Amino acid sequence: ETGVTQTPRHLVMGMTNKKSLKCEQHLGHNAMYWYKQSAKKPLELMFVYSLEERVENNSVPSRFSPECPNSSHLFLHLHTLQPEDSALYLCASSQLLAGGKETQYFGPGTRLLVL
Amino acid sequence: ILNVEQSPQSLHVQEGDSTNFTCSFPSSNFYALHWYRWETAKSPEALFVMTLNGDEKKKGRISATLNTKEGYSYLYIKGSQPEDSATYLCASTQGGSEKLVFGKGMKLTVNP
Numbered sequence: 001e002t003g004v005t006q007t008p009r010h011l012v013m014g015m016t017n018k019k020s021l022k023c024e025q026h027l028g029h030n031a032m033y034w035y036k037q038s039a040k041k042p043l044e045l046m047f048v049y050s051l052e053e054r055v056e057n058n059s060v061p062s063r064f065s066p067e068c069p070n071s072s073h074l075f076l077h078l079h080t081l082q083p084e085d086s087a088l089y090l091c092a093s094s095q096l097l098a099g100g101k102e103t104q105y106f107g108p109g110t111r112l113l114v115l
Numbered sequence: 116i117l118n119v120e121q122s123p124q125s126l127h128v129q130e131g132d133s134t135n136f137t138c139s140f141p142s143s144n145f146y147a148l149h150w151y152r153w154e155t156a157k158s159p160e161a162l163f164v165m166t167l168n169g170d171e172k173k174k175g176r177i178s179a180t181l182n183t184k185e186g187y188s189y190l191y192i193k194g195s196q197p198e199d200s201a202t203y204l205c206a207s208t209q210g211g212s213e214k215l216v217f218g219k220g221m222k223l224t225v226n227p
Contacts, residue, residue, distance in 0.1 A: 002158045031213065042119070043204070043217040056214060090159070096213055101147045101166060104215060106159040 023091030121218035138205035142186035
């Protein structure tokens with residue numbers, strides 16, 4: 001157990017659905033991240049929140065909408081997704097000190113299938 | 116654009132074999148190199164973070180080295196066991212950014 005949980009673990013949704021992915025960290029960290037892993041591609045950073053403020057948005061389409069209500073919780077709201085958005089979505093957290101050296105702790109991911 | 120490459124992409128070995136794999140990254144503005152181990156259906160697990168040229172880290176039978184001048188890191192597993200079967204990821208950061216840029220990973224399968 002890494003101290004980062006994600007729900008649901010699996011999600012199937014239609015292109016017109018709205019759903020949300022949830023991440024919770026129990027490590028007291030001050031930064032949280034969303035990553036996407038598509039087949040045969042590297043893990044790709046989507047969003048970074050530091051002290052509950054979004055500091056990075058890696059040119060992600062607006063059909064993905066993150067929310068960080070407090071330092072322990074992170075959501076990814078999904079709306080009108082496309083089949084090519086099917087992927088594994090991973091959440092991570094870290095304690096930011098001197099950015100870049102800190103270990104990021106990952107959740108197990110949500111496997112998303114868009115039909 | 117920061118590009119992190121890993122080789123080989125997959126490796127099948129017999130129990131007891133030693134293995135090594137390579138991660139290459141741009142050496143300019145390098146800040147840190149991270150190694151992760153990712154078993155199927157589990158969370159990626161941090162192995163090492165290295166920052167200094169010549170760094171060597173060890174955790175049980177797994178060790179890693181870092182060459183920041185030429186932009187590569189090696190990960191070694193001595194006497195591989197079936198439980199070492201996993202995907203091994205490396206990721207680099209630049210210039211104090213918290214943004215991890217990952218390679219595609221190296222999938223290791225250790226046959227009993």
